[in-house]
Amino acid sequence: MCRRFYGPRERKMGLLAFLRIGVWFNGLRAFRKGFLGNVLGEGFVLGGVFVIGRDPQGILLEHREMEFGDKVNISDVLHAARRITRDL
Structure with missing residues (x-):
C-alpha cells in the first residue's frame, strides 16, 4: 500500500505566487x-x-506551507515530538 502525505498530487505554486x-x-x-x-x-x-507518533498516535503535528517561506513554529514541533510515546 502506497501512502502519500500530499494525496494524489504535489502541492505547487506557480509564477503568480x-x-x-x-x-x-x-x-x-x-x-x-x-x-x-x-x-x-x-x-x-x-x-x-509532520511529526508522526507510534501507530495509535498517528499524526501529532501537520504544517503545510501555504506560500513560499511559510515557517513552522519550532516550539510546536518540539511539543509534538515530546508527546511521542516511547513504549514498544
Missing part, C-alpha cells in the same frame, strides 16, 4: 537573516513538516 505580498515579506525576512537561497531542485513545490 510572486505577486503575493506574504511571499515578498517571507523572502525579505530570510534575506535579513542571511539566507540567500539556491537554484537546486524544484522551486515551486510547497513543503511541510
Whole structure:
C-alpha cells in the first residue's frame, strides 16, 4: 500500500505566487537573516513538516506551507515530538 502525505498530487505554486505580498515579506525576512537561497531542485513545490507518533498516535503535528517561506513554529514541533510515546 502506497501512502502519500500530499494525496494524489504535489502541492505547487506557480509564477503568480510572486505577486503575493506574504511571499515578498517571507523572502525579505530570510534575506535579513542571511539566507540567500539556491537554484537546486524544484522551486515551486510547497513543503511541510509532520511529526508522526507510534501507530495509535498517528499524526501529532501537520504544517503545510501555504506560500513560499511559510515557517513552522519550532516550539510546536518540539511539543509534538515530546508527546511521542516511547513504549514498544
